[in-house]
Every structure is written in structure tokens, then in C-alpha cells.
Amino acid sequence: MVAADSRNAPIRQRSLRTHNLGLVLRHVAASARPVSRADVAAATGLTKATVSTLVDELLAGSLLTEVDPAPRTKAGRPAIGLRLAAQGPAGLGLEVNVDYLAACVVDLTGQVRHRDLRTGDYRGSDPAAVLHEVAEIARTAIEVAEGVGLTVAGTTLAVPGLVAGGIVRLAPNLDWHNVDVRALLGKRLPHQRLEVENEANLAALGELHALPDDDRASFLYISGEIGVGSGIVLDGELFRGARGFGGELGHVTIRPDGPHCRCGSRGCLEAYANQDALLRNAGEPSVARLVAVARAGAHAALMVLEEAGSAIGVAAADVVNLLDVETVVLGGIYAPLAPWLSEPVAREISERALATAWAPVTVRASVLGDTATVVGAAGSVIRAIRDAPATWLEFEGAVA
């Protein structure tokens, strides 16, 4: 990939090939129907000979597949169509959360081919024991994938906390501190590529890739769970923060002297609007029950949601003032509660953000709902292949 950080390097033959392989793959991926080699040449500006060479490489690496041509009315031999391979590499997404573990397999076309969800209680859990359980779920997922002709190319694990370089620095609600996931889980997986990432970041990526036009989208994805986090997408790219610790919307200050938070500070959004605060204040045992009583118009529940929505809106307005995002996406438990949260969130943004007269902000529920994180985790593996197919081809060549 020829990206911004390559600007101080000369362009050579090898990086041209790498760049153009990605160009061809993404052109095929972007098309709703099979495209011919000639279509690719016309759309990319590459010569037909170059396109043929690149396509052959992508076919050999199981990234593209050929399909029978559609009957044509014009004279001449119809062209063979190309599309993304549904039997090639796949991504494995895994998730550890406070009250469940999950797995998901996504193929190169973005289809979910397997999902697994196991509820449990992981507050104050032993990381080694939990990751042992995760490895078993992963093994099952890999077997299912191989059974349908897929090759798991890599794994991404989602955790609710601060992550850097494969280490979970802090996951407050799991009570995990400095857990080396790569060391504990990596050796239990049959392949080498394991990424570990914050759950809200992966949910935001899942949301991004579910959008029809994901190249230019800028949004704040708010993940409401027992922890409150966010994923920030700027101009079609996930922004992780300067050192990978960004997006901690749950610890934005609502009132400097507000209630104590599990992080040790006071007045954080999480202390006002996480799952525990919502259920405790409403006196309901579950989110499903809270949705039901809100739908029935129970006054106490509506008041609690109004107050939580207002707190979420104050924090979201801060993000709009700072980053000027176009959209605020309510995810996690906020997705089913969006009918009651959206209005106070939008109202606070409209009152508090300076530029909304020229740059309006949309507030909406997540399109993926509660599977956003694990689908986003699997999708991030696929995305890496689509962005840099040469890396996958070299890896395949090395192990073949």
C-alpha cells in the first residue's frame, strides 16, 4: 500500500506491484457484480497485460475467483467474470466481554460463516483461564471454517480495555492488568497472526465496513456495555489515538465533582450511563426488561433514559466540538435503547456544539447491533488482506 508515511521513500518497481495488486482487488471488491479483466483495466488505468498478470496472482492466492460469463447479446466471445473468493482466506474474530465470550468467522466477501456466543461472568476473572476457554472456542471456529473450504488467515481478539502491542494494559471491569494476550493465547492458535484490540474500536470498524460508502465516513461509535467506550472513525479510518489509547469516551467528565467511577476518578460518563447505572436507577434486572417497560411508557424508566441520554449527549457534544464528526452511532446496549436516548443526545449536541448550523450531526442506532464487535474483529483480518493483498500472497507462498 502506498500510504502517507511512504512519502519520504522513493517509489520502486516492487511497491508499484504491491500498490496495483491492492488496486485490482479493491476494484473487484467494490463491484456488486462480476467484472472482466477489461473492466478492471478501463477502471484503474492499468494496461490489460498488467491487469492479467496481477489477476493471475490473485487467482493463484485464492483471493479472486472466476465465474462463468453472463450471456451477452453483443457479438464476440463473452469475457470471464471475476469476483472475490468465498472459499479463500477468512478472518476469525474473538471477543472477551464482562458477561460473554464470542467468536465469528467472516470470508473475503464479508459474509459471516460462523458465530458462537457463550454467556458467563468474567468480572474479576483469571486471564489465563478465560483465554484457555477462548482458545477452545477458536479451535471450534477454525474447524468449522476448514470444513467449508476456508483458510483462517488471522485472528483479532476484542477486549473491553486499554490495549497496546498485544498487551491488555487495563480492563477495569474484568479487573485485568498488563495481560500478555499474545503469550497466553498466541501459542494455542494454529497460525501466527494474532491482533488484540479494544472492543469499541472493532465495533466501530464493523459499523464502518457495513456502510455502503465507507471511504469518507467520520463518526463516533459509542459502545454502551458494563464499560462505556467509543471508536472514532475519521475520514474512513479508525483513529486509535496517538499511542493507541484513544476513544475513552466513558471517562470524559460530565461533572468534575460527580459520582465516583471504577477508574478512580469522578463524574465520568461511565458513572452516569453504563449498564449498571441504567439498570440500578431504573430498578430493572436486564436491558431487555428496561426496553419493555420503556416501550410500555413507564415514567421512571423514561426519566432514567432521559438523564442517561443527556449525559451521553454532553460527552458526544464535546467530541463534535473537538472532531466535527458527522454522525454519532449508539451501539451496544444503547442500540436497543436508541428510541429513548437519541432525542436527548441530539438535543445536547445541538445546544452545545458550536458548528451544528453549518455541519449538522446525525444521531442513530448501530446497524449491526450487539454483534458489531465480533463481526468487526473478524472483518479487520479481511480488511488487512484487502488493503495489502501482497502480504497475504507472500505469506501463502512462504507456507505452501
Add this chain to the structure above:
Amino acid sequence: MVAADSRNAPIRQRSLRTHNLGLVLRHVAASARPVSRADVAAATGLTKATVSTLVDELLAGSLLTEVDPAPRTKAGRPAIGLRLAAQGPAGLGLEVNVDYLAACVVDLTGQVRHRDLRTGDYRGSDPAAVLHEVAEIARTAIEVAEGVGLTVAGTTLAVPGLVAGGIVRLAPNLDWHNVDVRALLGKRLPHQRLEVENEANLAALGELHALPDDDRASFLYISGEIGVGSGIVLDGELFRGARGFGGELGHVTIRPDGPHCRCGSRGCLEAYANQDALLRNAGEPSVARLVAVARAGAHAALMVLEEAGSAIGVAAADVVNLLDVETVVLGGIYAPLAPWLSEPVAREISERALATAWAPVTVRASVLGDTATVVGAAGSVIRAIRDAPATWLEFEGAVA
């Protein structure tokens, strides 16, 4: 420049030249002493013949200049050295602020060659009359530049407000609304390239380019004036917000039900810690006077600065939680007040930002002090030439 948004385009001969011209120019710019053509070839990986052709173009366009070789002890003819031209293109920076107008000329090497500051009262001012005055200051600056052999290549105007596409949408403290600066000022300037930008963004750029290693810096520059703004630099690039309206730190909420702000909302940082609030609360007539009484240890002044620093720190902690910046820079009037503001700002960040144990944050005063904005404005013109010299060469060729 081959940047991230070119990834879906093929690389052709023309863009190779554009890319490599920038590569050569930036290599010379990054060196503290003159470099030879052979040095450039060795450092960039380009052939000597290619480097010679590119250097000839840059010399012809007055972007580089040749200097006599230093005496060498080794045998052989010493190589001619190259450095940035100090007699070539220059950038003109202009600034409209609430209590002054300013101008600044910077040459390609980054040296300030001319500065002009005129105090006044521009609250509730007539945009046309003010921009007429700005045009006169600009004319003087251009004459001075031409007198020392420089060619003003473009102008950037700084304003304290929301700017998009040359239009000042809102400058609350000037009371400007939808002012088309390009229409009012552009025709009074002798060249076509006029950019208009938020003052805090330009101050942040000035700060960035004053750093020895500006490629990877991530910081929040806080501009304390009658308005409070900020410029957000992420990974060596100014982040303007998804639609250009980001960085409005002055309107981040400190307390949802706090004092009324000029923007129409309540509890904004600006209402707690702008110049007016500081002077009013301390009962002092000027920032210079406030600095003097604080230095003398006056209790009331120290209390006011402690409270303002705490409010600035709450807002800065939000930015650290969201963006994980490494450094918070106190600029504008906050620079001379930094001895009293830094400690409460750092304390709030340390208490409220989740990841400071792994990603510590430095709080410091701006290195450029109160000239950061207008120097940054002029420097942004120079930076554009350094980033894309081919554009300047084509422009020069067109008008020659």
C-alpha cells in the same frame, strides 16, 4: 505527493516526478548543513542522474540554491552544496484578532523576515473595514519582502472563529457571521493564493514546525485569548475536523449547568477561563498585570489561576481520553501564565485520563508565545511549497 487518498489511482510517470521533487527538497530542508547531489542520491535511493535533473528544476524555480563547497581533506574535486533558497518564495501570514491585527513574512528556510503588529478593538467590527486595514498591512509586508529579493507566493489569514472554504462562518468575539474573506480581501492582494484558517489551528502549525522532530508529534495546542480555541496535531498533521470545524476546545462542557457562554450554551471552558473571565475574577486590567501580581504571590490572583487551570485541565483530560495526545501546549495568554496554570492542568489530566500510567502527558508553554499564530500562518504557505514543490514550479512557469 503520493498520499493515502491516492491509493485507488495507478502510479504514473508524472506522479513519480512530483513525489521525487518533494523527496529531494525535503531531504535538503531536513539537513542542518549544505548537502551534495551525491548525498541526496545516497539518502533517497534515487539515481544520481535523476537527482541531478530534479535539483536543476528546483534551482531554476528558486527553491534551492548552491553554496561554495567547504574545503575537504580528501582527494578529488569537492562537491557543490545545496540548501534551501533564502531569496526565493516567501509566505505572508496575516491575523485578525479581537484586540490586534498582525502580519509576518517567512522565507523558505523558515526565517521570519518581517513582522508588524497593530493593536485596536475589533469586537463587533465591520468585516469590510477591518479587511481593508488588513490589506494595507499586507501591501507593506509585500513591499518589504520584494525589497529583500523575496517573492510572496501566497497568503494565509488567521481569524478567531469557524472557517470553511474561505468563509468565516462565525467569529463570536468579533461578531462576524458568514464573512466571505476571499471576496473582500482576495482582490486587494497581488497574487491569487489566499487561504483563511482558524487562528488556533495556525498557531498549532507554527508550534509543530518549530519542533526539531515534527513528523510524529501529537499534541493539543490550547489558544487562550478573548476566545479559547485549540489546534489538534495528530502524528505530525493538523487535524481540522471531519468538515473543518474541529478543535473547539473552548466550548467543551466543564459543568452542564455552568455560567452562560457567548456561544449561547452553558458551562463551556471559555466561560470559565478566557481572558475576560481571568481578568474579571482577578480584578486586574491586563494579562501583564496579572502575571506581575501572581509573581508577587498575591493570593487572590493565585486562586483565580488555580481555578482556571483546573477548568482547562478538565477539558484537556477529555482530549487526552479521546485522542491520547502526548503533550498539552499552553498558548496565547496561557503561555505567560503557564508557571501557575501548568500544575492544575497536569493534575486534572493525571486524575481523569485513563491511560496516563502507560502514556504520560507533558504540559508545557508554547515555544513561540504570542507570535505563534501569525508565524504559523506564514509558515503554512512555506509548508505547502515544501510538501508539493511541483505545484509551485508549475505556477512559476505559468506566470514567467
